[in-house]
Amino acid sequence: MSTATADTHTEHDPHATNTGISNTKLAMWLFLGTECLLFGGLISTYLLYKTRGNGKTLPTDIFDIPFTSVSSFVLLMSSLTMVLALSALQRGDVERSRGWLLTTAMLGGVFVGGQVYEFTSFYREGIGFTTNPASSAFFTLTGFHGVHVSLGILMLMSLVVASMQGRLKPQNAETVEIVGLYWHFVDIVWIFIFTVIYLIPAE
Amino acid sequence: MSESATDTAVGADDTDDDDHAHHPSDAEYIKIALVLALITGVEVFTYFESVLDWGAFLIPSLMVMMVVKFWLVARMFMHLKADKPILSQFFVTGIVMAVAVYMVTLLAFNFF
């Protein structure tokens, strides 16, 4: 922000904000705060409906906890690779950062692949999207989460491509940080879902 | 929505957010990841009830472990520990509001 003398160097300072935080970072955190309301609604809907099977199979009947544990672990580790990507870029190591970004995207892809496998095997075991309230709620919740992960993968791959074109440089580290925030949030949501939906057994 | 001390200053006085003294190193990140993996292992372990009967402790333990993981990722990976408080405030506000309204709703459904 400039002072009364408009031509001082501060007017040119792109980082000058009242809070000292960049606009984008502030915006992303605010957005993540609002996403809590979105996922909260979906989770609550599932919790309300998780025992309402309408005489048919419930998701809790056919959870494959070992399988889901592995994919949860994969997503968790992708948060590590994400933060390593950021750290590498901040250090100036563009190549390494690109590698970690790609790894993060791939781990995310493994997670999504696991979700798809899980959904199709559920379907074969008699639970589809429209089977009963419990299944509708389960697939909507995990589906929304999966879509969020997929969008994250798209963003990560866009960064990888940008990096390959030489357009992702250390001074752009904040962009990676912002994408990282989104990615970690999506991971955090899954931490919540894994515990509350999968591990806490049905009554 | 707290007023930052840098409010009246022209621009931020400690400028770049990325520039923190307490920037965890890669080694520290890996350590945190190992802790997260360990906790996940314990969580999954609870599934195999035959080994250990958790009884009434099960759900509280799972919740605690979940919160710890959540907290580690938010504080360390997402850097909230080193960032300005307003970012945590946004996030916590979202979480608190979500928990509050949805728990009240579930209460209204006699869920508990």
Next chain:
Amino acid sequence: MAIIEEPLALESGQADIAERPLGVMTRPQEGNGWRDWLSSVDHKRIGIMYGVAAMFFFIVGGIEALLIRTQLAFPEQGFLSPQLYNEIYTMHGVTMVFLFIMPLAAAFANYLIPLQIGARDVAFPRLNALSFWIWISGAIFLNSSWLVGGGGADCGWFCYSPNSGVIFSPSHGVDFYAIGLLIAGIASLVSSVNLIVTVLNMRAPGMTLFRMPVLTWMLLVTQFLLAFALPVITVALFLLLFDRVFDSQFFDPEAGADPLLWQHLFWIFGHPEVYIIILPSFGIISEIIPTFSRKPIFGYSFMVFSGIAIGFMGWGVWAHHMFVSGIGPISVLAFSLSTMFIAVPTGVKILNWLATMWGGKLRFTTAMLFAVGTVGMFTIGGLSGVTHALAPADTQQTDTYYIVAHFHYVIFGGGVMGLMAGAYFWWPKIFGHMLNEARGKIHFWISMVGLNLTFGPMHVLGLQGMSRRIDTYSEGFGFAFWNLMATIGAYIIAISVAYFIYNAFRSRKEAVDLPNPGPDPWDARSLEWSIPSPTPAHNFDEIPTVESQDEWWHRKYAFDENNNVIRIATPEEAAQKGDGEGVHLPSPSFWPLVLAVGLPLIGYGIIFNLWLCVLGGLLTAGAIYSWALEPVDDPNAGHGHGDHGDDDDPDDHSDDEGDAVAVGADDSAGDA
């Protein structure tokens, strides 16, 4: 609007527009043609577009209202079939809430927030444009239901299950409702994030949060409400949509689902929504009343904190819309209590407005009339609201016209009158001429008569037992007389709106022969009055340094030794001149518009043909990438300052959201 100047030579070392990633992208320059409005990222133009579009939908919703009232003017009329009646009253509500009053408030928010905090634009100018274009495409999509959807939605604006399901609402109306509101919701969510970041990050030096005008505070609280409430209705709308389109089982009681889930989710959003509706008007009159009382707002801190309190407490009252839905006595008791409490902060505000006027040197301009009218009408609506808070009483009142009376008094009497006050107050700042005062006063009085004649009798009708949402009533109930009065009142409101529009056009025509009103025709108190009228493209020549609340006032007046107010400068002397020499502004962009067009295509695709989804999705995705890749600014746009310093790489497009640019910073800190 960029100040178009002779392109200066770029700093040595910077190539001229070297890299265009896809070979075709440049940023347009801004002028005054219609295409410039389509690509504008200027918060003022966006605000004007919101306002004009909102007034258009006011008329649409108003016609729907007149149809309702015409049908109900006499008992047992068949003017509208029951089905059509349901569609009309549903769309009346949806249109008025989502397509009129929210965007009209957004118009003021967009136009005024940067000016009141001393900024040149919002944090993310392109996202700002995106919000507008997404909103209006959602609005058009929603209304296209009449043409291609088999009619409007017919479930009421609150669209309760299971009535909203395919069995009871077989046309596509409800699908259009769900998707249309989802689209419009994206617009508001994006806008709320934008404005919050703007207020928190882009205030002028010295403008602490507690020196901001009350309007900015109320708008800030509104944005937080929007940001956190919209995701909840998003969930609800998706669940509804999935039930209707995919036959999921969220609201089907026979499958074991609970329709009450919809009610909770809807009203968790719906109650903060009504504070979203009213807080901007509260903010507006908090600027107008002090101006025309020639006194600062009484109890600034109380005004701020009560606004914040309303924002918080508004989250704890939602089930007062559900007292008779079977939630049980404990829930009813809890929400009844919380609802009673929320009257307190609002009462604080009313007292403070009155205290501001007390002992002040009152001037009853049209804006002041509307502002005082707002206080009065909202108080009436608020009193009936307090009676609803008492659950046993509400059991009698709910689903009757007594409720209809309440919410129209608060929304129309409170919300709309406040926005009208704002229109008369800021018109000279926005358009460079005043709205005619004599005609404005006529407009005010016609509105007051119309509003009270329409909604006053509804209290009586409700207490006499007339149900809501009925398409007609029988002869013998005794409802006929007041219904006829209400219908006459509705037509009087229509006349008042027509008269306002007439005033707008006529005043513009007459303004040609009148002198410019100058920067500060009202002798007002906040920073937007310190710059020329109409606002120059760049807002401020120099970003002001702020030293107190009512900063502008203190540049014109001071206190002498005896604590009397003395003038130290006239507005013309103290105001900025409007020379935008060398101010660099964010460049326009077409991508927000293109992106916005993709969304209704996806919507049509969900309803009619999934291939349209693919098309819409590609358009949206393509627009997102093009947006991210377009040059941060047109290198040919005028810069003015010779001293760029070491700018970031101008071809750096990887920062797709980017930082604020509009604070006069003229390097390539990207705009978004």
